[in-house]
Amino acid sequence: MDIRNCNDPVYETWLDEVRKVAHVMEDMVDEYLHQVGQEHDMGCCFYLKKGLRRPRSLLSLNQIASNVREIEKDLANLAETKNRWVSMVNNGDNSNSNYIVKRSQDLANISRSLDEEDLVGMDKNREILQQWLGGEDAEFSVITVNGMGGLGKTTLAANVYRKEKEKFQCHAWVSISQTYCTEDILRNIIKELFKDRVDVPSNISMMDITCLEDILKRFLWKKKYLIVLDDVWTPEAFADLSRALVCTDKGSRVLITTREGDVAALASQGHILTLESLPEDKAWDLFCRKSFSRETGHECPEAMKLLTKEIVGKCKGLPLAIVLVGSLLHVREKTVEEWRRINDQLTWEIINNSRLGHIRNILYLSFIYLPTYLKSCFLY
Incomplete structure (x- = not known):
């Protein structure tokens, strides 16, 4: 299916x-x-x-x-x-791509909205990213944040973007996803760059790709800009946009988040940041912050520690999964019986609980991207 x-x-x-x-x-x-x-x-x-x-x-x-x-x-x-x-969607057919776009947008929105306190274990990565974005290097550079779905690439990038964007003359954030239209992405970049300006180009919705690229080039010329391309899946997606991104000597930056290694390799030399799963202690810390936010010091009750460790272990160190499952348990009764029931049916909860829909999105988007023969293996 x-x-x-x-x-x-x-x-x-x-x-x-x-x-x-x-x-x-x-x-x-x-x-x-x-x-x-x-x-x-x-x-x-x-x-x-x-x-x-x-x-x-x-x-x-x-x-x-x-x-x-x-x-x-x-x-x-x-x-x-x-x-x-029955009108089927084939691998090369984008006619019914709204489903992917919506799932990608949902995932990007919740990832961007996560608080700074959800960046447990990210201090070092945040410092590196801030240094690359805010450094004095005048060369144009492409920075990539790479890692599997749910590791917090978008959350980290959004956190640093909010802090660093004012150091640039103009800035824009756009989500790419698996199914994208180059013209729409260019329009979104232009809208972001011209936000709060009076000289916004008119009729950009009617322009073809050549006109859109021309507007973008003329606007970015001799400016120090920051553009974030979130959730890029193929090198071709960046190539389609890069023609309009002027390589100035003003210290401009393009930041890409991606799950794919060949996209991460597009970075300027030495500017690939690869995220890993959280170690056990950091995963535990983040989970307790979300589940026991009302308790003093976010302490897990002694009687529930064994069950809590099992639940945290099932999240496999993925920050987004930890945050969402922790938030789910935050509103549940803090008893051994209730948490044992949740632990026993966590798979069911992930499939059916609307609060955990974003974990499903991570799996769905990865699954869609697999070639057909690997989908069969995955299902098997």
């Missing part, structure tokens, strides 16, 4: 029918293996003793064969229905 189709009722109905047939097929395979296994266990002597009499299992195999023929008809009908009525 391609989750980009998940809001299409026709697709959902068709998929339900596919599931039903798949379950019947699975039952048929089990029944066949059961019958073959029985014959193998009985051995050839059974048939010699019975002479030419037809074994009862053969009748069952005939019935299975008949059922298989019916299933084949069902599959043919499903294939015909899909081709005629």
Whole structure:
């Protein structure tokens, strides 16, 4: 199932029918293996003793064969229905990309809005990023923050961006994501750069890519600017935008956050910041801050420490997961029974609890980006 189709009722109905047939097929395979296994266990002597009499299992195999023929008809009908009525999203088709865009925006929004106190264990990375952005080096430089989803790339970048942006003559923050339109990204950069200015270009919504690039080049010329490109998935996405980014000697910076190593490699020499999962002590500290914010010193009650450590361990050091799960438990009753119940059904909570939707987004966006053959392996 391609989750980009998940809001299409026709697709959902068709998929339900596919599931039903798949379950019947699975039952048929089990029944066949059961019958073959029985014959193998009985051995050839059974048939010699019975002479030419037809074994009862053969009748069952005939019935299975008949059922298989019916299933084949069902599959043919499903294939015909899909081709005629179900509009599928293929790997190269962006026609139904709103789902990805919305998920990316949701994830970016919550990541940007996290407080500074959520940057536990990020002090060193924050200092490095501030030094690269706010340094006196007059050369134009590209800085990349790299790491898997949920490590806090956007949160860190947003925190440093808020502190450093006033050192630049102009600044802009735009989210790219997997599905993007170069013209729309250029328009968003222009809108951000011209925010609170009276000389905003008119009719940019009607301009083609050449005009948009020209406006951007003329505006950035001889300026010290800071532009953040959040959530870049391919080198081509940056290449499409870089034509409009003037390389001046004013100390301008472009900051990229990405999950992909080949995008991170676009950085100027020595300007790749790779984030890692939080170590156990930092993960514990962050979780307790979110879950026990009302307790003195954010202390976890002694009776609940064992269960709490299990829950923190399931977050695998991912700051976003720790913050969201911790915030969820913050509003739950602080008893061993309640937390044991949450711990036992944490997988269910992640799938179904709306407060944890952003963890699902991390997984969904990564899954969509996989090539088809790896999706099959992942599901297996």
